[in-house]
Amino acid sequence: MTTDNTSLKLKKEVPQAEDFLPILGTDFVELYVGNAKQAAYYYQHAWGFQPVAYSGLETGRKDRVSYVLQQGKIRIVLTSPMQPKGEINEHIDKHGDGVKAVALWVDDARKSYQETTSRGAKSYVEPYVLEDEHGSVVISGIHTYGETIHLFVERSNYTGAFMPGYRAYAPLAKSAETGLKYIDHMVGNVGWNEMNKWCEFYAKVMGFAQMVSFDDKDISTEYTALMSKVMSNGNGRIKFPINEPAEGKKKSQIEEYIDFYNGAGVQHIALATDNIIDTVTKLRDRGVEFLHVPETYYEDVLDRVGEIDEELEPLKELGVLVDRDDEGYLLQIFTKPVLDRPTMFFEIIQRKGAQSFGKGNFKALFEAIEREQDLRGTLQ
Template identity: 60%
Template sequence: MPPQTAVQAAATPQATEDYMPLNGIDHVELFVGNAKQAAFFYTRAFGFQLVAYSGLETGARDRASYVLRQGRIRLVLTGALGSDSPIAEHQHKHGDGVKVIALSVPSVDDAWREATLRGAEGVVEPHAISDEHGTVRLATIKTYGETVHTFVERGEYAGAFLPGYTAMSDGSEDTGMLLALDHIVGNVEHMDPWVKYYEDVFDMKEMLHFTDEAISTEYSALMSKVVTSGNGVVKFPINEPAEAKRKSQIDEYLEFYEGPGAQHLAVATRDIVATVAELRRRGVEFLDIPDAYYDEVPARVPEVQDILADLRAQGILVDRDDDGYLLQIFTKPVGDRPTVFFEVIERHGARGFGDGNFKALFEALEREQDRRGNL
């Protein structure tokens, strides 16, 4: 990675036919220790709505899965029904974490063919599943760690989620606070091979990269590259640890997740101040940002002067790039292990990922690491 600059946009590639068109992220499935309790947490704390279920009552013998929806975000929370289940094994090793990042594609067969021809390792070949609501085609390939990508082709399917699931409600409602998945960040030991994987297999392009000089504090550092689909709807930042005085947040994640995996889900909102205030009221915990951070915000991003007091009160970070500005905030880990967390982001034209906030963010993360004895 060139060391000359902290942040560099990749060169604009020549226009070519996209051999791996992606419609977006269909859903994200997390393997958890107790899916029923996790569903209660995500509906009550994050404002998701329970919409579908699969378990013993629907014919599933090895798992219970609860499907949650908010805006265009779909989360599937899956727990094992037996100690010898691969789901139980995954959760035992990693804790609660992302197993499946499912991608909506125009053709599962085409996506599978192109992916496996270009180096992806197949897990489940293309196949159809059907019920009275229609047919869905699926196929699965490996990515970093034990994470997989499932290709999903829904066609005219009209069911609650997938065949094998039944519609379910527990009285929760889609609060409308969170609109869509903005990006999903992966933590790996070595970044460049996985950047090349997404370039080769998915025809993604390197959008940005950040050196260890840009993403560093007195104690820790990391490096990151962002790959994006041709239409820009799927964005995957990929992080690796960098050498520093102490353990970085990526080192801590890799240690406690026991390998590579998805570090955080970034969810978009159109009113971050109101959203964060409501999430706090519901019990979601966020990283603490020093009050002094806001002294320089008006000079960096004058557009937020009128709401600066609200941003300060909620601990929301501010950054800008050539295309506009963004507002962002990060939760504390949502499970017992210091691994998976969420980002809430509101974009006003900006296409970046808050690189101007890296120092403040990582110092906040380091304070949490220090409290845990992991710095």
């Protein structure tokens, strides 16, 4: 996979960011899963991801198997162990299926490693080079919250399907894409009073800046609450909201996540589309389940957000939420957890100028999540 894009061409969108660590975008997100082959089938046929590459016994790898899928600029890697014990088994046993690595696309993986570790990041892996007939990829990595890691991937000298050690993967059965374009943001859940610690980590270690913050007055219902701050790199391509629990009458979604995930981790991945009605319709028709929003939400939504391009009825039928900020509006919807444990889920988002995160929808969203928690018996 080649590109001529460089960090020099990327406009700085968040002026407060130090940006000593130029990041071109998200390279891939790797999930450790119990059965990569079946998970790959789900993401291909329910979500419209396209098969790209494979690594396993047939490529000489004996400890794990990985499937690489892509849609638009979104690339996911699904990895399962093939031997007892070891890091992947321990991760799945403790957390269930979940995000292990958020890989960041950089010009210089060695420099990225040096910049972050010299500022206090704990090393996950020192820079190393993978090579094959298609060229070379340089990778390094650091630890972040929980057992989540960031990998720095330098691939300007590589032209293969994904990276050395993988071969092109093209099963006969494929499904059409659903209109997903890129990762808008990825949300991390951390424990009590840990939000500021990890926001400071992203500021100090990676040169990010805080875009916005929400307290328990912004994100609360009668029963539960949370706190959140959004950290961004300089060009705005990487946005990491960090959530922590806040005091409430009952157990919040963050506490539920941490209980079932057994620690901090990636709560949800927001995927962008240019046509949320079309995308969500396709996903729903393929069996993806979304949170239900009461019809009363739509009675005054246009009074709150003003004129929008879309007809209200299809948004209401699908349960798509609408919010506006000073720069425009956005449309968003959230899936139910996509795993047996009530942990990871996805957001589908369409931005029509807005750069915010749907503050006006928080109450409706939380009430929808609480209804699901109540059904699970975890809203206590």
